[in-house]
Each structure stands twice: as C-alpha cells, then as structure tokens.
Amino acid sequence: MRFARDTDVRPAAPGSWEARIAAGWDIGGNANGGYLLAIAARAMSLALERPDPVTLTAHYLSPGKPGPVRIETQLARSGRRFSTATARLCDASGTPLLQALGTFGELDDEGGPELVESAPPELPPPDACLPRSGPPVSGSGFGERVDLRLHPEDAGFYRGEPSGAPRVRGWFRLPDDEPVDTLALLLGVDAFPPTVFNANLPVSWVPTLELTAHVRARPAPGWLRCAFSTRFVVGGFLEEDGEVWDDSGRLVAQSRQLALVPRPRA
Amino acid sequence: MRFARDTDVRPAAPGSWEARIAAGWDIGGNANGGYLLAIAARAMSLALERPDPVTLTAHYLSPGKPGPVRIETQLARSGRRFSTATARLCDASGTPLLQALGTFGELDDEGGPELVESAPPELPPPDACLPRSGPPVSGSGFGERVDLRLHPEDAGFYRGEPSGAPRVRGWFRLPDDEPVDTLALLLGVDAFPPTVFNANLPVSWVPTLELTAHVRARPAPGWLRCAFSTRFVVGGFLEEDGEVWDDSGRLVAQSRQLALVPRPRA
Numbered sequence: 001m002r003f004a005r006d007t008d009v010r011p012a013a014p015g016s017w018e019a020r021i022a023a024g025w026d027i028g029g030n031a032n033g034g035y036l037l038a039i040a041a042r043a044m045s046l047a048l049e050r051p052d053p054v055t056l057t058a059h060y061l062s063p064g065k066p067g068p069v070r071i072e073t074q075l076a077r078s079g080r081r082f083s084t085a086t087a088r089l090c091d092a093s094g095t096p097l098l099q100a101l102g103t104f105g106e107l108d109d110e111g112g113p114e115l116v117e118s119a120p121p122e123l124p125p126p127d128a129c130l131p132r133s134g135p136p137v138s139g140s141g142f143g144e145r146v147d148l149r150l151h152p153e154d155a156g157f158y159r160g161e162p163s164g165a166p167r168v169r170g171w172f173r174l175p176d177d178e179p180v181d182t183l184a185l186l187l188g189v190d191a192f193p194p195t196v197f198n199a200n201l202p203v204s205w206v207p208t209l210e211l212t213a214h215v216r217a218r219p220a221p222g223w224l225r226c227a228f229s230t231r232f233v234v235g236g237f238l239e240e241d242g243e244v245w246d247d248s249g250r251l252v253a254q255s256r257q258l259a260l261v262p263r264p265r266a
Numbered sequence: 267m268r269f270a271r272d273t274d275v276r277p278a279a280p281g282s283w284e285a286r287i288a289a290g291w292d293i294g295g296n297a298n299g300g301y302l303l304a305i306a307a308r309a310m311s312l313a314l315e316r317p318d319p320v321t322l323t324a325h326y327l328s329p330g331k332p333g334p335v336r337i338e339t340q341l342a343r344s345g346r347r348f349s350t351a352t353a354r355l356c357d358a359s360g361t362p363l364l365q366a367l368g369t370f371g372e373l374d375d376e377g378g379p380e381l382v383e384s385a386p387p388e389l390p391p392p393d394a395c396l397p398r399s400g401p402p403v404s405g406s407g408f409g410e411r412v413d414l415r416l417h418p419e420d421a422g423f424y425r426g427e428p429s430g431a432p433r434v435r436g437w438f439r440l441p442d443d444e445p446v447d448t449l450a451l452l453l454g455v456d457a458f459p460p461t462v463f464n465a466n467l468p469v470s471w472v473p474t475l476e477l478t479a480h481v482r483a484r485p486a487p488g489w490l491r492c493a494f495s496t497r498f499v500v501g502g503f504l505e506e507d508g509e510v511w512d513d514s515g516r517l518v519a520q521s522r523q524l525a526l527v528p529r530p531r532a
Contacts, residue, residue, distance in 0.1 A: 054503070055476040055524045057323040059350050059369050061343040076354065076365040077327040082475065084325050084365060086352055088342065099342040099350060101367040103325050103475055107501065112529040113467040115432065115499040166381065201379040209348065209369055210321040212478050214524050216501035233381035234517050235373065235482035237320070251500050256522055258321045258480050263378040 001178050002145065003187065007035070009043045009071060017043040017071040021064050021091075024141030031064035032142055033098075033208050034190030038183050040071055040087045040100045045183070047073040048083040048104045052182040056102035057212040064097045081105055107182065107218055120245035121169045121227040123151055129170055130155045146191045147173045157197040166199040166230040168192045171223045172244070180224060182215045188224060189213050189242045189255035195230040196238060196261075206238065206259040213255045222247030236261055267444050268411065269453065273301070275309045275337060283309040283337040287330050287357075290407030297330035298408055299364075299474050300456025304449050306337055306353040306366045311449070313339040314349040314370045318448040322368035323478040330363045347371055373448065373484055386511035387435045387493040389417055395436055396421045412457045413439045423463040432465040432496040434458045437489045438510070446490060448481045454490060455479050455508045455521035461496040462504060462527075472504065472525040479521045488513030502527055 006022035019042075025035045037058045045051060069091055076084040087100040123129065129149030151169040156162055172188045174180055180188065194206050225245040230238050242255035272288035285308075291301040303324045311317060335357055342350040353366040389395065395415030417435040422428055438454045440446055446454065460472050491511040496504050508521035 055325070057367055057476075057478060059321070059342065059367060061345075061350060076325065077362055079327075084327060086365065086367070096343055099352065099367060101323055101325060101352070101365060110502065110529060112502050112527055113469055113499055115465055115467060115496070115504075117432070117497040166383070199381055201381060203379055210323075210478075212323060212476075212522070214503070214505060216498070216503055230381070231383040232482070232517050232520065233379055236376065236378050237480070237482055238381075239480060239520055251498050254498065254505060256478070261378055263376060 002176070003174050003178055003184055007038045007042050007183065009039065009046065012070065015047065015073050017046070017073065019043070019069050019071060021066045021069055023066045025145055027142050032190060033058070033060055033211060034187040036064050036089065036098050037100065037211065038186045039069065040089045040098055041102065041183050041186055043071040043073050044085045044087050044100065044102050045104055047075070048085050050083050050104035050106060052105055052107045052218070053186065053213065053215050054082060054103050054105045055212065055214050056100060056186065057210060058098050058100045059210050060098055060208050061096045064091070068092050069097070107215065109217065116251065120225045120249060123169060123171060123225055126171045126223060146187065147175050148191055154198055162198045162200060164198065164200055166195040168195050168198065168228045170226055172226050173223050179221060180219050182218055185215055185219065185244060185253045186213055188226060188244055189253055192226060192228055195228050195240050196233065201233065202264055203261055205262060208257050208259045211255065211257040213253055215253050217250055217252045219246040219252045220248040220250070233261055236263060268442070269440050269444055269450055273304045273308050273449065275305065275312065278336065281313065281339050283312070283339065285309070285335050285337060287332050287335055289332045291411055293408050298456060299324070299326055299477060300453040302330050302355065302364050303366065303477065304452045305335065306355045306364055307368065307449050307452055309337040309339050310351045310353050310366065310368050311370055313341065314351050316349050316370035316372060318371055318373045318484070319452065319479065319481050320348060320369050320371045321478065321480050322366060322452065323476060324364050324366045325476050326364055326474050327362045330357070334358050335363070373481065375483065382517065386491045386515060389435060389437060389491055392437045392489060412453065413441050414457055420464055428464045428466060430464065430466055432461040434461050434464065434494045436492055438492050439489050445487060446485050448484055451481055451485065451510060451519045452479055454492060454510055455519055458492060458494055461494050461506050462499065465499070467499065468530055469527055471528060474523050474525045477521065477523040479519055481519050483516055483518045485512040485518045486514040486516070499527055502529060
C-alpha cells in the first residue's frame, strides 16, 4: 500500500502536519503534482474530519524534492454537509511548494437527477495499451508508482510521432492491488503525460500553475478509464481537461489544469 | 462606471481591505457570485501589485447581502512573472462569504505557440437576442447591472420551455460603455442563467460550491461572446463550463464551476 504510506501525514500541532515527499514519485527530479496534492489533501481531510475531496484546487509554487514537508491547514468554514479549508505545503527550509483550497465531504450514492452528455473513452484492453515509460520519465521512478496504460493511438509521441491531436487516453490503477480512493484520484488526474506532447507544437515543457479536481464519487474497484484533452493553447497558457471513469461506467472525477506554455526563445 | 465603483476596495491595514456589497447585484436577494469574486480579486490584485487574475478559484461559504465587507489577503508566493495569494471575504458580522486562491500576473500579447480546437459560439446579433429578465431575476437588480443577451434558442426556459440541452449562449458587456477588464470577466463568467435550466431535470436551484476562472487575455473593446455548458449531472453535483470570446475572435477566459444539485425531497 505504497501510495497510502507515501502520502501519510502526522499531526504536529493544531493545524500543522508533518509528512514526507518519498523518493520515486518524481518526473525528471520533481515530485509529481498530483502526488503533492494528495499529501496536502490528506492533511486537509484529517483537519476537517471529512473523508472525500469534493472540489480541490492547488497552485504550484516551487518544485518538490524528496524530504520532510510540513502542511499548515486552516479552516475556512465548517458546514453541515461540507467543510472548506486552505493548506500550505512547505519543505524543510520553509519554501512553499503548494497552496491549496478545498471543500471536503462524504460522498455517497444517494442518487438524484442525473444527466450524462458524454461517455467513457473507448480503450483497447490494458494489456494492449502501453505502460508509461520511455524518454519523458526515464531515470525517474514515477512510472513504477502508478500502473498506467496509454492508448496506442496517443502514445506515438514517445517515438517522436505525435498524433497531432492534443489528447491522451488510458487506464489508471495503483500497483499491487492498492485500492484507488478519492485521494488517489488526485494522483490519477495528474499522472498521464501532457496532452500537448501529441500536438504538433514546439512545446516540450508545460509547468502546471494550477490544478482543480472535482470528485463526484468513490471509484468502484478495478481499472479507471481516463481521458485528457486540450482545446486552447492561447495567450501563453493551455488548459488540460481530464475525466476519470470507474469500472462501473460512472464518472468519478473531472479535472482541469492551467499550464504555462513557455515561449520559444527569440 | 458602476462595476468599477461597486467593486472598489480600500486598504484598511496591511493585508486587510474594506469594501461594500452594493445594492442591486443580487439574484433573488443574494449577491451574484462573480460580483463577490470581483471584489475579492480587486483586493488580491492590489495586494500582489499585479493587474490580471490568471487563475482564480472561489469557494462560496455563505450568501452575500448588501453592506460592508472586509477582505483579508495573504501572500502565498511572489514570483518573477506571477504572484499567488489567498483571500477571505467576510461580512460585517465576521461571517465568511467567500474564500479565494489566485495567481495574478500581467497579461500581454507576446504570442507564442497557439492551437484552438474550438470556435466562438455563433449568435444572432445582440438586438435579435433576449435581455436577461423574467422570473429567475424578477425583483432583483442584477439584470440592470450587466448587459446580457441570450441566444433565443437557449432562452425558452423563461417561458417554461427548456431547450433540452444544458447550454446557455449569449452576449455580455457592461452597461454605459464601461470597459470589460480582466476583473469584469470574473463577473461575465457567472452572469448567465444556469445551463441546467435548459435540461429536462427537476432542478430549479443550483448553489455554486466553487468557481475557477482562467483569464487568457485582456478583452478587446465590444461585446463578448459567451457559451456555457454542462456535461455531467452526476453524484449530486454538476459542472458548468464557460468560454468567453472577445470581439476580435480571441478566447479571453474559461471557467468551470461545481454546483450542488439538491435532491428532490422523498
């Protein structure tokens, strides 16, 4: 249960939590943003005594390296069904890595009006998809921390043949049958390679400024179907929209991140 | 220049700002969420000394009524191009109305790689569209604070004939030729009637939990074309995605909000 262990947080003082960025969650040396957010979210969840992030936003302030971190949480409002808090995650030197704002609750399956204007992505079976590996993650351990399988149509960029469509689809689960809870969904929405790698654009690096995840339901056991797409590379920024569907065919999470599109040097 | 005047903030102490929820910005008695966010954003912009919200998230904690408010801002990180802050907006009794987290910068038009996989909504000319009025806003002043024109195909819900598609398209500007700056865009992304009013669902009230706006560019003068849509009413929540395009055909903002879908009483 490595994800649970590597996102563990311990109370240090009222509103203050100790945790650790474990080794092996990095991509090119920097800890994955979804992993960092999951650590902060676990502290927020404990602070609010609510198990599930319903809507959670992170602004990324500095890259995270393995080592101890501290999370300061602050209650914004405690309500009947939902509670809201802020969190600030800093490294041992006090450098802020992430600032978060989230509303937490307890997700149930009570029903109510439903309307679904979309469908889970169609994917070849996991064994016919490609594991996350290759140049973008070589020398980093992240590919072993998650079990990702990319749709072959969206994996061409690994061999220098981007599909031309800024889209990435695939399967997600945790290794060793570790269940994906609503905190691990935060990892799932930031675990895939950037959509823009499949566009024919001179962009090789897209630092995330902000990520917002909406969690709609606790996932059923099994593989998750994920789809990420970008529609607007405009003004020096791009958005990446994600959908995560569980094995029962239910939408369990949506995400959107805003990333910087570095301008080519003149 | 009523929008600028009614979102004015004055420094009260370091990191503390005074403002006022002006009368007439309400829908059914409660101040519009985009208007509240614009007040908080103005305080954040002044605190950070950065003019433009780049990505800004608000969690709505309590309804806002006309009267004095106070905004506490806190710096999260000051960077070379962007700075990040939190804001908490409380009424005179200290009740928190809104908690925000945003990254601000100075938007320019320097270019860089672009890719647009969508287009501005096609709309009849403003005079062939319908002003925002009718039952959902009767007795409230909001319809006079903004100049909205709804696409006739999306305005049927006013006469009890929803289109069936959870979509709302239309034009937006401020009255009296007041320019729409990047703070007024925050109003624009929350000014239209809920998309779900056009769905055939037993939903008449959708309180917003959270709204995130991404601002890509400063709008050119003139009308803005706006499109809002919902794809997932699932798990007791719905998202509403917005796009705002300026008169030059440029995407200037994207938004997404998460709203609660009250369950019909048993």
